[in-house]
Amino acid sequence: MGALFSLRDAQPGDMEHLDYFASLEGMDALPGCERIRVAVNEQGEPVGFCRLDADENGVAYVNPIVVFDTWRGYGVGRALIEDAWSREGELRLVARGQSVGFYEKLGFKPLSWDEVDLKAASEDCDNCPVREECGPLPMRLA
Ligand SMILES: CC(C)(COP(=O)(O)OP(=O)(O)OC[C@H]1O[C@@H](n2cnc3c(N)ncnc32)[C@H](O)[C@@H]1OP(=O)(O)O)[C@@H](O)C(=O)NCCC(=O)NCCS
Numbered sequence: 001m002g003a004l005f006s007l008r009d010a011q012p013g014d015m016e017h018l019d020y021f022a023s024l025e026g027m028d029a030l031p032g033c034e035r036i037r038v039a040v041n042e043q044g045e046p047v048g049f050c051r052l053d054a055d056e057n058g059v060a061y062v063n064p065i066v067v068f069d070t071w072r073g074y075g076v077g078r079a080l081i082e083d084a085w086s087r088e089g090e091l092r093l094v095a096r097g098q099s100v101g102f103y104e105k106l107g108f109k110p111l112s113w114d115e116v117d118l119k120a121a122s123e124d125c126d127n128c129p130v131r132e133e134c135g136p137l138p139m140r141l142a
Contacts, residue, residue, distance in 0.1 A: 061117065063120065108140060
């Protein structure tokens with residue numbers, strides 16, 4: 001049996017799927033397919049993706065990562081993060097509270113709020129009406 005999924009760069013034809021995955025998580029549409037890696041199933045259909053952004057010093061930010069819900073728990077998220085980390089050497093992000101355990105499993109450690117660029121992380125937690133329930137946490141893998 002082959003691998004359940006593989007990773008490749010995103011292509012323009014993927015964006016409808018990826019925007020749909022993002023919208024299901026209440027996230028904005030993606031600005032384009034640059035710096036996006038996609039996990040695809042054996043039919044070549046996207047099942048998850050990880051997009052990277054960067055701050056003014058070139059530090060990479062995960063912004064965002066989404067695995068389609070029926071594909072969660074199969075190592076897709078881990079593979080996408082390990083792939084990004086192996087290219088970048090350092091990753092930062094603001095984790096939603098419900099995803100903190102995922103990032104901890106992969107070795108991310110908490111950061112203080114002044115160590116993250118909220119623009120690169122695309123987070124406006126200060127003005128978010130569900131901040132308290134969400135429990136966002138800045139994190140880093142280095
Ligand atoms: C977070 C997310 C990307 C994880 O993707 P996934 O493919 O299910 O993760 P994996 O299967 O690779 O899990 C890797 C490890 O993390 C653990 N894990 C996954 N999600 C977890 C969670 N929410 N809390 C605690 N641990 C978690 C898994 O059990 C696994 O542990 P193991 O290696 O000991 O078996 C996925 O749940 C998702 O898309 N969520 C919605 C979007 C989102 O919240 N994105 C992050 C925004 S900050």
